[in-house]
Amino acid sequence: MSELACVACGNACRPIDRFCSQCGERDPLRLHGEDATPGRHGDRTARWSVPLPDQPPETMLAAGARFAGRYRIERLLGEGGMGRVYIAQDGIIDERLALKVLSLRYSRDEALLEQFQRELKLARRVRQRNVVRTYDLGRAGDACYVSMEYVDAENLWALLARRGALSESEALRILRQLLEGLRAVHALGILHRELKAGNVLVNADRVAFITDLGLATPARLVPRIQGSTPVFMAPEQFLGMAASEATDLYACGVLLQLMLTGRPPFPWSGYVPLRHAHLYTAPQPIPDAAATAPTRQLVAELLRKDPGSRPLPASLVLGRVNAIMAIDSLTVRTQDPIALVVEEDAPARALCAEALSRSGLHVLEAGDTRSAVALAFANPVSVVIVSGTVRGSLAFDPESDPVLSSLDPSLPGLESLAFCRILGADDRLRDVPVLVTAAEGDSALREALALVGAAGVVTAPYGAEEIARAVAAARSAARLEGGAGRAEA
Numbered sequence: 001m002s003e004l005a006c007v008a009c010g011n012a013c014r015p016i017d018r019f020c021s022q023c024g025e026r027d028p029l030r031l032h033g034e035d036a037t038p039g040r041h042g043d044r045t046a047r048w049s050v051p052l053p054d055q056p057p058e059t060m061l062a063a064g065a066r067f068a069g070r071y072r073i074e075r076l077l078g079e080g081g082m083g084r085v086y087i088a089q090d091g092i093i094d095e096r097l098a099l100k101v102l103s104l105r106y107s108r109d110e111a112l113l114e115q116f117q118r119e120l121k122l123a124r125r126v127r128q129r130n131v132v133r134t135y136d137l138g139r140a141g142d143a144c145y146v147s148m149e150y151v152d153a154e155n156l157w158a159l160l161a162r163r164g165a166l167s168e169s170e171a172l173r174i175l176r177q178l179l180e181g182l183r184a185v186h187a188l189g190i191l192h193r194e195l196k197a198g199n200v201l202v203n204a205d206r207v208a209f210i211t212d213l214g215l216a217t218p219a220r221l222v223p224r225i226q227g228s229t230p231v232f233m234a235p236e237q238f239l240g241m242a243a244s245e246a247t248d249l250y251a252c253g254v255l256l257q258l259m260l261t262g263r264p265p266f267p268w269s270g271y272v273p274l275r276h277a278h279l280y281t282a283p284q285p286i287p288d289a290a291a292t293a294p295t296r297q298l299v300a301e302l303l304r305k306d307p308g309s310r311p312l313p314a315s316l317v318l319g320r321v322n323a324i325m326a327i328d329s330l331t332v333r334t335q336d337p338i339a340l341v342v343e344e345d346a347p348a349r350a351l352c353a354e355a356l357s358r359s360g361l362h363v364l365e366a367g368d369t370r371s372a373v374a375l376a377f378a379n380p381v382s383v384v385i386v387s388g389t390v391r392g393s394l395a396f397d398p399e400s401d402p403v404l405s406s407l408d409p410s411l412p413g414l415e416s417l418a419f420c421r422i423l424g425a426d427d428r429l430r431d432v433p434v435l436v437t438a439a440e441g442d443s444a445l446r447e448a449l450a451l452v453g454a455a456g457v458v459t460a461p462y463g464a465e466e467i468a469r470a471v472a473a474a475r476s477a478a479r480l481e482g483g484a485g486r487a488e489a
Contacts, residue, residue: 060143061086061101068140071099071147078155082106082215087150097135098150100215107144113137116215120146122190123214130181132201132211146215153203156255160197164262168291170206171259172325177208178252179318185213186245186314193243195251196232197258230274231264235305238275246307249317253302253310257283260290265303279305294324294377297427311425313401319373319422326374336362338379339471342372342386342419343437352385352437355464356471369419376423381432383471383478384423385458386416388438388445407448420452433474437462 061084065073071088074096078085083102090097106112116137123134133149156174160166166174178200185192192199192213201209230238234250237243257265265283268274283303286296298320304310311317332338339361343349346367353363364379366372369390376384404417411417416436423429433455438445446457455474458466 060140066091067099067101068138068145071097073099090147096150098132098148100146100148100212102144102146104142107139107142113144116146119214122188125188126185126190126213128181128184130177130207130209131185131213132209134214148211151201151203151209151211153201153207153209156197156200156202156259159202160258160262165290166259168260168295169325171256171291172295172321173206174200174202174208174259175252175256176318176321176325178210178255179314179321181208181210182245182248182252182314183318185210186248190214191243191245192248192251193237194229194232195248195255196229197255198229200255230271230278231266233274233278234307235279236307238279244307245313246310249302249310249312249314250307252317253299256295256302257286257299260286260295260299265299292324292327294320294327294428298324301427316401316422316425319370320377320426322370323373323377323422327378330375330378332362332364332379334362336360337382338362338364340364340366340372340375340379340381340384342366342369342384342390342416344368344387344390348387348437351464352467355467356383356385358464359468359471361471369415372419373422376429376432377426381429383475384432384434385467385471386419386434386436388416388436388457390416390419403451407451408444411444411448417448417452420449420454424453431478433478435470435474 060067061073061076063073063075067073067086067088070091072091074087074089076084077087077098083100083106086099086101088097088099089095120134120137126133132151135147135149137144137146139145154162178195182192182195190213192210194212194215195210199210199212201211203209232251232254234243234247236247254264257263261284263284266274266277266281267284268277283300286299288296291299298311298317301309301311302317311320337360339356341349341352341356341363343352343365344367349365349367353365356363361382364375364381366375369386372384372386372390375381401418401421404414404421407414407417420434420436423432423434430453434453435456435458436445436449436454437458437460439460449457455477456470458470
């Protein structure tokens with residue numbers, strides 16, 4: 001009997017597998033071809049024998065064999081629809097590597113190989129710990145291979161099959177690392193385009209890695225069900241539209257829901273049902289017990305059908321994840337409306353806090369923007385005052401944001417502007433008025449604040465009365481705008 005393989009991607013599967021460990025296809029060994037032979041395993045319908053995609057001769061890649069005159073093969077690491085991955089020792093640089101040896105049908109496709117060569121030239125520029133380094137595309141006889149950094153880890157499908165659904169904190173930690181990797185990838189103008197559970201590796205220390213960067217296969221060159229993994233494809237990919245950063249972030253939404261529940265947001269099988277679901281159907285709800293409201297909200301936003309409405313860029317989503325992870329310890333219990341003051345200078349922060357307390361607000365204080373984002377996500381804030389000179393670590397690259405990148409990089413207050421952008425990207429915080437304290441005459445900053453949606457500027461020098469009046473006016477305007485919006489709706 002030939003080996004058993006997934007009908008969608010060609011990955012080797014066991015008769016007991018409900019999902020393919022590489023692509024997530026449900027019932028991956030169902031009837032496929034006229035030569036299939038039925039059987040049974042327990043009370044489950046048996047799977048069917050399907051040949052794996054054509055592979056180079058086994059003698060070329062047997063343990064101990066020297067491949068391409070340079071690599072000594074140690075063992076087979078895994079296999080998927082594009083080929084097999086081996087651990088090998090590089091005889092030239094004396095380093096352990098992973099070799100992805102492409103199936104012959106891909107190795108003989110010159111158009112595909114040209115694309116891979118172009119993509120891999122870009123992928124080699126990425127230097128980030130959560131992205132598996134790609135080295136080169138080579139040929140040995142009829143077989144082509146890609147040499148990559150070796151990571152001792154299992155893919156996310158395998159982890160979930162072994163562990164089941166992850167806790168919210170575990171899932172967010174993995175997602176945070178993936179976003180760190182994507183931030184570096186996108187900063188170089190590179191897209192992954194095929195981010196999926198089979199391309200996410202997690203080691204024993206829970207360090208996550210993105211792999212197969214530069215190896216996304218265009219659907220026009222292979223059967224459409226094998227061009228990408230439908231479970232993780234964004235709606236625009238099903239429509240044949242160009243991929244974007246939003247496409248990779250949609251896949252992050254699928255991955256997050258998969259980690260939280262053990263199931264993808266559209267748990268159907270087959271290209272056609274999945275295409276319809278991704279294009280037209282709401283994702284399966286995430287149980288309240290699996291994740292808190294901010295995490296469920298983030299998944300919903302990442303899975304929006306329109307790529308233009310998803311939160312962007314990766315660094316902004318990363319800032320939100322960092323904030324969500326800090327929520328539990330930062331939530332306050334009060335019946336009063338909450339104000340947030342973000343100011344490095346302790347006397348100035350105390351002045352603002354005093355003015356707001358007198359106005360009947362419960363005041364939260366932060367000395368940097370990263371702490372401030374966490375507090376804003378953890379609490380139902382009504383108004384925010386942020387210093388135009390505040391600093392912090394937002395994990396936010398201004399150059400990756402279309403609004404901030406249009407500004408002069410020497411402009412003071414970029415950190416506070418980035419802070420405004422992060423709040424404005426969240427549906428719950430978008431309408432919270434943000435006031436920025438700034439020096440008199442800083443017209444450039446004022447113009448920039450209007451671009452990022454700040455409610456206004458409090459000009460120094462100011463006292464408690466000026467702060468109280470500005471906050472009252474901003475809150476009143478926000479209520480009027482909210483009421484108008486509700487009336488129109």
